[in-house]
Amino acid sequence: MNRETLQKFGLTDDQVNQVMAEHGKDLEKSKATESELEQLKQQNTDLTSQIGDRDKQLKDLSGKADGNEELQTQIKALQDQNKQAKTDYESNISQLKRDGAIELALREAQAKNPKAVKALLNDGAITVDDDGVHGLKEQIEQLQTSDAYLFDTEPEAKPSVKVTQSGNPGGGIDTNKNINDMSFEEMTAAYQKNPALFG
Structure with a gap:
């Protein structure tokens, strides 16, 4: 979207400035979301690497601690904690990805109140994987049909109904x-x- 395109539509300079300002805000929000996701990806990579390093160190230590039952027990407890920490972290990352994808999809669908629309979504039917988000688009499209008032869309002009009296009024x-x-x-x-x- 640029000024020339808007001016071709017959908008005044003041209207063009207002539209561009709103468009700029939306772009900033999108950039912020993308930036957060990139940071989370980097953190995920770093932490996964750290957990891998710890697992390797624990394995090496486990080999050296043969015969020491108390140390073996401590090492096993630490390995279990590492596994749980990795599982929790991956779950949090997945939830953040899902929330970010939902937020972005609701913004693109022009939801008037994203929080209210999100409450109507079946969260269990939405999944996120490396291929993207599944089960979200369909739900939003269904809500746009069943609860159109929740979205900023141009209302369709309804044909006017003309009532004429037929037959004999008596x-x-x-x-x-x-x-x-x-x-x-x-x-x-x-x-x-x-x-x-x-x-």
């Missing part, structure tokens, strides 16, 4: 019609409607 009886000119069906309907006409 319930099928023409009260101005002479009884002698009525058919048998019209006389039966008229009698049922108003027996006094035949009195």
